[in-house]
Amino acid sequence: MADDKDVLRDVWFGRIPACFTLSPEETTEREAEPYYLLLPRVSYLTLVTDKVKKHFLRVMKAEDVEEMWFEYEGTPLKWHYPIGVLFDLHASNTALPWNVSVHFKNFPEHDLLHCPSNSVIEAHFMSCIKEADALKHKSQVINDMQKKDHKQLWMGLQNDKFDQFWAMNRKLMEYPINEGGFRYIPFRIYQTMSDRPFIQKLFRPVSPEGHALTLGDLLKELFPAAICVEDEPKRFQVMIHGIEPLLETPIQWLSEHLSHPDNFLHISIIPAPSD
Amino acid sequence: MSDNAESPTETQKDDPSIQHAAIEHTGASDEKKKIDVLLKAVGDAPIMKTKKWSVERGRTVQSLAQFISRFLKLEPSEQLFIYVNQSFAPSPDQEVGVLFECFGSDGKLVLHYCKSQAWG
Numbered sequence: 257m258a259d260d261k262d263v264l265r266d267v268w269f270g271r272i273p274a275c276f277t278l279s280p281e282e283t284t285e286r287e288a289e290p291y292y293l294l295l296p297r298v299s300y301l302t303l304v305t306d307k308v309k310k311h312f313l314r315v316m317k318a319e320d321v322e323e324m325w326f327e328y329e330g331t332p333l334k335w336h337y338p339i340g341v342l343f344d345l346h347a348s349n350t351a352l353p354w355n356v357s358v359h360f361k362n363f364p365e366h367d368l369l370h371c372p373s374n375s376v377i378e379a380h381f382m383s384c385i386k387e388a389d390a391l392k393h394k395s396q397v398i399n400d401m402q403k404k405d406h407k408q409l410w411m412g413l414q415n416d417k418f419d420q421f422w423a424m425n426r427k428l429m430e431y432p433i434n435e436g437g438f439r440y441i442p443f444r445i446y447q448t449m450s451d452r453p454f455i456q457k458l459f460r461p462v463s464p465e466g467h468a469l470t471l472g473d474l475l476k477e478l479f480p481a482a483i484c485v486e487d488e489p490k491r492f493q494v495m496i497h498g499i500e501p502l503l504e505t506p507i508q509w510l511s512e513h514l515s516h517p518d519n520f521l522h523i524s525i526i527p528a529p530s531d
Numbered sequence: 532m533s534d535n536a537e538s539p540t541e542t543q544k545d546d547p548s549i550q551h552a553a554i555e556h557t558g559a560s561d562e563k564k565k566i567d568v569l570l571k572a573v574g575d576a577p578i579m580k581t582k583k584w585s586v587e588r589g590r591t592v593q594s595l596a597q598f599i600s601r602f603l604k605l606e607p608s609e610q611l612f613i614y615v616n617q618s619f620a621p622s623p624d625q626e627v628g629v630l631f632e633c634f635g636s637d638g639k640l641v642l643h644y645c646k647s648q649a650w651g
Contacts (some may be wrong), residue, residue: 369623383619385624386618387621390560399618440633452589453624454629456632456633457633458633
């Protein structure tokens, strides 16, 4: 029987096989071969693609190279979303490897944030953790940590060190004994066809009567269309880390075990495959 | 990403999505298209003469920051940092409506702004 801790490892070490191809719009001195890479689901594109950049720079002139950015089937990929979320949202029901296009010019200012250095990724990552703790613990736990503890969270992610990361992160997953869980659950619900980037609202993991609320309860309140009615075909898949958890799963458990390193539970709602 | 395209020459008058907040009004916040934002200066940041603003929910943090910079007539080189709860800096593409839902209190979202990093 799998231990809950095994789930933490499975989430951390989740990988997506990707094939990076230079966009035909780019100018090259000679033909560019595609570059294959296993991407960590829990990391960020700009943090793990230095080798991709080096590979393509070899066939390009320096003057044709600006900030690297990625696109999938015409959609610019937001580097500040975790890689696994981008994949689940845009490509989960397509054949592997994930075919990503690489660009070095015409940066889409309206769709993407710039990422001039790793410190920008670190700042974004730490802000997400702080926002999550504001929801979970009124920021008490993150504020009680020292700067070196915060650094350890980032270094753990950057260097793919599960133990280093979780030595600190476990504190962010604790809650007072008399409570049933966190104050509010940090979560975001993404959809491809939507006028808003994501849904994020206050949601308590325990009902006023003291019952543990589930993923189904969360969806009922915030995305009822994802709950399929009897006799009707399923319209949506509710995906977290590439799987569809049972709707009966307690949301507190999901928050503790299936959150990303940024401490958010990222939920992708995609159209169910029509076959 | 954002619904409205931003023009650099847009002034406060031309910007209907950010207006002086009216007197406190009642009504379910879900139905209101705008939310009340209270801007507080930190450190050596200039204090806004008008602190309370009515902002469309879909407005991003980045566009609000640009608005504040223009209002305060900051130099293009001067950065502006925005904080929620005096604890975290939201992503520039974050919608103020979402921040209000999660971190608003007493019917408004309090945002602190400064010219240098305050809360890391």
